[in-house]
Amino acid sequence: xxxxxxxxxxxxxxxxxxxxxxxxxxxxxxxxxxxxxxxxxxxxxxxxxxxxxxxxxxxxxxxxxxxxxxxxxxxxxxxxxxxxxxxxxxxxxxxxxxxxxxxxxxxxxxxxxxxxxxxxxxxxxxxxxxxxxxxxxxxxxxxxxxxxxxxxxxxxxxxxxxxxxxxxxxxxxxxxxxxxxxxxxxxxxxxxxxxxxxxxxxxxxxxxxxxxxxxxxxxxxxxxxxxxxxxxxxxxxxxxxxxxxxxxxxxxxxxxxxxxxxxxxxxxxxxxxxxxxxxxxxxxxxxxxxxxxxxxxxxxxxxxxxxxxxxxxxxxxxxxxxxxxxxxxxxxxxxxxxxxxxxxxxxxxxxxxxxxxxxxxxxxxxxxxxxxxxxxxxxxxxxxxxxxxxxxxxxxxxxxxxxxxxxxxxxxxxxxxxxxxxxxxxxxxxxxxxxxxxxxxxxxxxxxxxxxxxxxxxxxxxxxxxxxxxxxxxxxxxxxxxxxxxxxxxxxxxxxxxxxxxxxxxxxxxxxxxxxxxxxxxxxxxxxxxxxxxxxxxxxxxxxxxxxxxxxxxxxxxxxxxxxxxxxxxxxxxxxxxxxxxxxxxxxxxxxxxxxxxxxxxxxxxxxxxxxxxxxxxxxxxxxxxxxxxxxxxxxxxxxxxxxxxxxxxxxxxxxxxxxxxxxxxxxxxxxxxxxxxxxxxxxxxxxxxxxxxxxxxxxxxxxxxxxxxxxxxxxxxxxxxxxxxxxxxxxxxx
Numbered sequence: 001x002x003x004x005x006x007x008x009x010x011x012x013x014x015x016x017x018x019x020x021x022x023x024x025x026x027x028x029x030x031x032x033x034x035x036x037x038x039x040x041x042x043x044x045x046x047x048x049x050x051x052x053x054x055x056x057x058x059x060x061x062x063x064x065x066x067x068x069x070x071x072x073x074x075x076x077x078x079x080x081x082x083x084x085x086x087x088x089x090x091x092x093x094x095x096x097x098x099x100x101x102x103x104x105x106x107x108x109x110x111x112x113x114x115x116x117x118x119x120x121x122x123x124x125x126x127x128x129x130x131x132x133x134x135x136x137x138x139x140x141x142x143x144x145x146x147x148x149x150x151x152x153x154x155x156x157x158x159x160x161x162x163x164x165x166x167x168x169x170x171x172x173x174x175x176x177x178x179x180x181x182x183x184x185x186x187x188x189x190x191x192x193x194x195x196x197x198x199x200x201x202x203x204x205x206x207x208x209x210x211x212x213x214x215x216x217x218x219x220x221x222x223x224x225x226x227x228x229x230x231x232x233x234x235x236x237x238x239x240x241x242x243x244x245x246x247x248x249x250x251x252x253x254x255x256x257x258x259x260x261x262x263x264x265x266x267x268x269x270x271x272x273x274x275x276x277x278x279x280x281x282x283x284x285x286x287x288x289x290x291x292x293x294x295x296x297x298x299x300x301x302x303x304x305x306x307x308x309x310x311x312x313x314x315x316x317x318x319x320x321x322x323x324x325x326x327x328x329x330x331x332x333x334x335x336x337x338x339x340x341x342x343x344x345x346x347x348x349x350x351x352x353x354x355x356x357x358x359x360x361x362x363x364x365x366x367x368x369x370x371x372x373x374x375x376x377x378x379x380x381x382x383x384x385x386x387x388x389x390x391x392x393x394x395x396x397x398x399x400x401x402x403x404x405x406x407x408x409x410x411x412x413x414x415x416x417x418x419x420x421x422x423x424x425x426x427x428x429x430x431x432x433x434x435x436x437x438x439x440x441x442x443x444x445x446x447x448x449x450x451x452x453x454x455x456x457x458x459x460x461x462x463x464x465x466x467x468x469x470x471x472x473x474x475x476x477x478x479x480x481x482x483x484x485x486x487x488x489x490x491x492x493x494x495x496x497x498x499x500x501x502x503x504x505x506x507x508x509x510x511x512x513x514x515x516x517x518x519x520x521x522x523x524x525x526x527x528x529x530x531x532x533x534x535x536x537x538x539x540x541x542x543x544x545x546x547x548x549x550x551x552x553x554x555x556x557x558x559x560x561x562x563x564x565x566x567x568x569x570x571x572x573x574x575x576x577x578x579x580x581x582x583x584x585x586x587x588x589x590x591x592x593x594x595x596x597x598x599x600x601x602x603x604x605x606x607x608x609x610x611x612x613x614x615x616x617x618x619x620x621x622x623x624x625x626x627x628x629x630x631x632x633x634x635x636x637x638x639x640x641x642x643x644x645x646x647x648x649x650x651x652x653x654x655x656x657x658x659x660x661x662x663x664x665x666x667x668x669x670x671x672x673x674x675x676x677x678x679x680x681x682x683x684x685x686x687x688x689x690x691x692x693x694x695x696x697x698x699x700x701x702x703x704x705x706x707x708x709x710x711x712x713x714x715x716x717x718x719x720x721x722x723x724x725x726x727x728x729x730x731x732x733x734x735x
Contacts, residue, residue: 002018003018003019003020003054003055003060003121004016004017004018004019004054004060004063005017005018005019005021005022005023005051005054006022006063006165006168006169007063007064008169008172011172015172016063017168019051019054019055020121020123020124022051022164022165022168023047023048023049023050023051023124024047024048025047025160025164025167026047026048026050026051026157026160026161026164027043027044027045027046027047027048027160028044028047029047029160029163029164030043030044030046030047030156030157030159030160030161031043031044031047031156033155033156033159033160033340034133034134034152034153034156034340036343036344036374036375037134037135037149037152037343037373037374037375038133038134038135038137039133039134039149039152039153039156041127041130041131041133042087042091042130042133042134042153043153043156043157043160045080045091045126045127045130046091046094046095046153046156046157047157047160047161048120048124048125048126049076049079049080049095049120049124049126050073050076050094050095050098050157050161051072051073051076052072052075052076052079052118052120052124053071053072053073053074053075053076053118054072055075055118055121056070056072056075056116056118058070059072073095073096073097073098073099074096074111074112074115075115075116075117075118076092076095077092077093077095077096077108077112077115078092078112078115078117078118079117079118079120079126080092080095081112082117083126084129084130085130086624087130087132087133087136088130089105089108089109089624090146090150090624090626091130091150091153092108092112093105093108093150093154093626093628094150094153094154094157095157096108096111096112097154097331097333098154098157098158098161098333099333100333101330101331101332101333101336101628101629101632102150102151102154102331102336102628102629102632103331103628103629104625104626104627104628104629104630105620105624105625105626105627105628106625106627107629133149133153134149134152134153134373135148135149135369135372135373136149143617143618143620143621143622143626144365144369144614144617144618144621145369145373146621146624146626147617147621147626147628147631148366148369148373149373150626150628151328151330151336151339151628152339152340152343152374154336154339155336155337155338155339155340156340158333158336158337159310159311159337159338159340162310162337163311182256182257182313182314182315183256183257183315184247184250184251184255184256184257184258184315184316185251185315186251188247188251188279188283188315188316189247189248189251191278191279191280192243192244192247192278192279195277195278196214196240196244199211205416205535206235206417206534206535209236209413209416209417210236210237210241212408213232213236213237213238213241213407213408213413214237214240214241214244216406216407216408217230217241217242217244217245217406217407218241218244218245218248220245220404220406221244221245221248221249221252222252223249223404224253225249225253225255225371225375225376225377226371226377226378226402226404227367227368227371227377227378227380227400227401227402227403227404228377228378228379228380228403228404228405228406229352229379229380229381229385229403229404229405229406229407230242230245230348230379230380230381230382230405230406230407231382231383231385231405231407231410231413231578232381232383232407232410232413233383233413233414233417233418233529234383234525234526234528234529234533235417235419235529235533235534235535236383236413236417238381238383239271239274239350239506240274240278242260242348242350242379242381243258243260243275243278243348245346245379245406246258246260246346246348246379249346249377250346253377254344255344255345255346255375255376255377256341256344256345257312257314257315257316257317257341257345257346258315258316258317258345258346258347258348259312259317259319259324259342259345259346259347259348260275260316260317260318260319260348260350261319261320261321261324261347261348261349261350262318262319262320262321262350262351263320263321263350263351263354263505264320264351264502264505264506265320265322267505267506267507268286268287268318268319268320269286269475269676270506271286271318271506272284272285272286272318275316275318279315279316283314283315283316284314284315284316284317284318285312285314285316285317285318286317286318286319287312287317287318287319287320287323310334310337310338311337311338311341312338312341312342313341321349321354321355321637322637322638324347324349325355325359325363325366325635325637326632326635326636326637327339328342328366329362329366329613329631329632329635330632330635331628331629331631331632332632342370342374342376343370343374343375343376344374344375344376345376345377346376346377346379347370347376347377347378347379348378348379348381349367349378349379349380349381350381350382351381351382352380352381352382352385352386352388353382353384353385353386353522353585354522355386356637357557357588357589357592357596357597357599358596358597358598358599358600359598359600359613359635359637360388360589360597360598361396361397361398361597361598361612361613361614362398362598362613362614362635364388364396364398364399364400365398365614367400368398368400368401379406380403382522383525383526383529384521384522384525384526384576384581384585385410385578385581385582386522386585386589387582387585387586387589388400388403389401389403391403392582392586393586394589395594396594396597397614398614410578411577411578411579414576414577414578417535418574418576419531419532419533419535419537419539419540420514420528420531420532420539420540420541420542420576421539421540421541421542422524422528422542422544422569422574422575422576423541423542423543423544424518424544424545424566424569424570425543425544425545426545426546427545427546427547427548428545428546428547428548429547429548429549430455430456430459430547430549430552433445433456433515433545433547433549434456434459434460436515436543437460437463437496437498437515438460438463438496440496440513441464441465441494441495441496442465442488442489442492442494442495442496442511442512442513443495443496443497443511443512443513443514443515444497444499444503444509444511444513444514444515444527444530444531445496445497445498445499445514445515446499446500446501446503446504446514446515446516446517446527447498447499447500447517447547447552448500448501448517448519448547448552448553448554448558449500449551449552449554450470450471450472450500450725451551451552451725452517452547452549452551452552453468453469453470453498453499453500454468454470454472454721454724454725455549455551456498456549457498457720457721460496460498461720463494463496464493464494464496465488465493465494465495465496466496466498467481467484467485467495467496467497467498468481468497468498468499468720468721468722469481469482469497469498469499469500469502469503470499470500470502470721470722471500471502471680471681472680472721472722472723472725473652473680473721473722473723474647474652474653474677474678474679474680474722475676475677475678475679476652476677476678477651477652477722478502479677480652481497482507482509485497485509486508486509489509489510489511495511497509497511501519501523501526503530504523504526504527504529504530505526507530508533509530509533510530510531510532510533510534510536511530511531511532511540512531512532512537512540512541513531513540513541513542513543514527514528514530514531514540514541514542514543515542515543515544515545516542516543516544516545517544517545517546517547517552517554517562518544518545518546518547518562518565518566519544519554519558519561519562519565520558520561520562520564520565520584520588521564521565521568521569521575521576521580521581521584522581522584522585523561523565524542524544524565524569524575524576525576525581527542528540528542528576544565544566544569546562546566560588560591561588564584564587564588564591565584567587568580568583568584568587571583595611595612598612598613598614598615599611599612600612600613600634600635600636601634602616602627602630602631602633602634603616603627603630603634604630604633613631613634613635616630616631616634617631642681642682642683642684643681643682643683643684643687643709644679644680644681644709645679645680645681645682645687645690645696645709645710645711646675646678646679646680646699646708646709646710646711647678647679647680647710647711647714647717648678648710648711648712648714649714650714650717650719651719652678652717652719652722653678653711653714653717654674654675654677654678658674659699662674662675663700671704671708675708680711680722680723682723686725687709690709690711690713691709694712695711695712695713695716696709696710696711696712696713697709697710697712698710
């Protein structure tokens with residue numbers, strides 16, 4: 001009697017998918033994914049047994065339309081747990097969670113006690129024993145490596161299962177199942193060469209130096225895969241140099257894709273657009289979290305978009321540090337699906353100094369794991385290279401080793417590209433700050449939070465060329481402001497830009513003077529990158545100040561960075577030199593001791609808790625009782641997540657005619673892209689309050705649920721400065 005994996009509504013059973021066919025297809029695809037890390041046998045076994053529970057008569061009846069809640073993932077998990085000793089339970093976790101997520105091992109043991117034993121059918125090849133897989137084959141393997149390979153195998157299984165299931169239904173519905181090559185090819189290298197040839201006629205000291213940096217970095221692509229740093233001062237062409245290296249390195253060593261990791265979601269789209277202009281937009285996938293498109297059935301383009309953002313099966317992926325690092329420690333099926341595509345990839349981590357201190361040790365452990373056991377190359381790219389290696393004096397077990405620098409002589413590069421002088425003027429109240437801004441016809445003032453940026457802008461709004469920039473403004477609004485600012489700078493017109501640190505995130509502006517609220521040396525260096533960027537002056541002026549206005553105080557962690565930064569400025573003639581930057585990071589990393597580099601709490605209240613993810617893994621790994629769910633819950637790079645609100649109407653909201661056109665579309669991917677220029681991200685509680693007070697309303701809720709919330713109360717959005725948060729209470733929107 002044939003048993004089935006998938007049924008087709010209103011079709012005869014001859015068109016259903018037999019379980020044997022599905023299991024074989026998943027086993028073969030999962031094995032292909034795991035080939036790069038010696039996981040073929042384990043992945044094959046997972047593929048064969050993952051749907052063993054579908055053999056049960058009640059589940060077959062469910063496929064025929066009977067309404068029942070019969071599960072099917074426990075039976076294969078129990079088979080693995082009972083037959084394969086110490087390694088079996090780890091594989092059982094993958095099968096048990098292949099429709100939900102990796103469970104805590106103690107919960108898995110309890111769950112499987114009530115699951116019936118099922119003998120595998122004759123067609124299912126079940127080996128009598130299981131050899132160690134992945135890095136487990138080595139001696140002295142760490143508990144970190146063991147839990148990491150479990151996530152990798154889980155990734156292979158869930159991605160293979162979803163792809164094969166989709167292929168079956170696509171075939172039944174006569175939808176195309178072919179897709180373009182998703183690896184780096186010689187065509188990508190040729191496209192990069194053609195693009196860079198367009199700059200060959202540009203001369204000048206800065207452009208000549210950028211060409212020299214690019215040539216040197218690309219020559220380094222011949223080196224063996226592993227760990228690299230790319231230390232290039234702001235304005236030295238670091239982004240394109242890293243892409244050139246990544247493409248050359250991938251082609252030289254047969255690596256498959258390039259993953260470019262950016263700390264700020266606000267510039268993911270910008271970087272993807274740059275790479276798309278070089279390689280073709282269809283070759284680049286951007287993945288961030290402005291909208292969640294899961295669960296919405298739609299056109300072929302959206303299906304492809306959902307697939308490649310789920311599993312990163314694309315030649316070039318541009319994503320956020322949050323998405324990248326949280327996926328490496330996730331237990332969720334959808335986040336883990338992409339992990340196997342990090343093997344044999346070139347991973348560029350831009351602005352590497354922004355890795356959060358409280359999670360630095362697990363981040364470094366994951367980076368090492370990818371390069372040591374999964375054939376990946378990782379490039380830590382920044383103008384202010386943090387102290388992360390043993391050679392630099394980082395004394396933690398996870399300190400990086402055998403790191404190679406790609407840039408030609410970073411200290412010399414810095415001296416050649418040095419275009420500013422930094423002074424610390426101490427405390428300034430807003431009166432003094434306003435006076436300084438009024439005396440400078442072209443100045444960029446960067447403060448520590450949105451509230452202070454807004455209040456300072458209100459003070460200078462009547463000055464010629466006063467402009468404001470923050471994340472309370474829609475992307476469309478910010479782009480207009482930046483275009484206006486660049487135009488005024490180029491034409492030597494007055495321009496006084498008041499901004500949050502948003503402007504430091506890869507924004508190409510060139511001011512003769514920058515004022516920066518006290519911060520860490522890395523932030524001051526980023527601010528300096530907006531000053532005399534093209535070297536047209538002998539030296540631009542970067543003024544560091546400590547704001548004293550009410551509401552201007554930074555969070556405690558930033559205040560600590562600012563305090564250390566002030567000491568570095570006082571101690572070094574040039575506080576942005578490589579020596580000063582290294583001194584800053586050494587002081588910062590050791591200011592609170594080694595425990596501060598792995599400081600999150602693992603475990604829920606009322607249950608067992610530990611401080612530190614590495615300590616949790618080392619402890620629970622002693623008896624292979626990893627708490628996958630608890631670790632995933634603890635690893636959060638951003639504590640206060642944001643949600644999108646779409647501004648409707650007015651000067652910077654989505655125009656009514658565009659919105660009317662979107663009413664007739666059903667493609668969520670195209671709609672989300674069309675709405676993106678008009679989005680402001682706000683804390684979840686603010687979004688909920690806007691909806692509850694009817695200042696905002698859900699758009700096309702019948703089709704998209706709670707996906708798109710439109711701001712209707714336009715008095716809350718100012719044409720000069722974006723969302724007016726102080727008006728929420730004024731209009732009784734938030735109690």
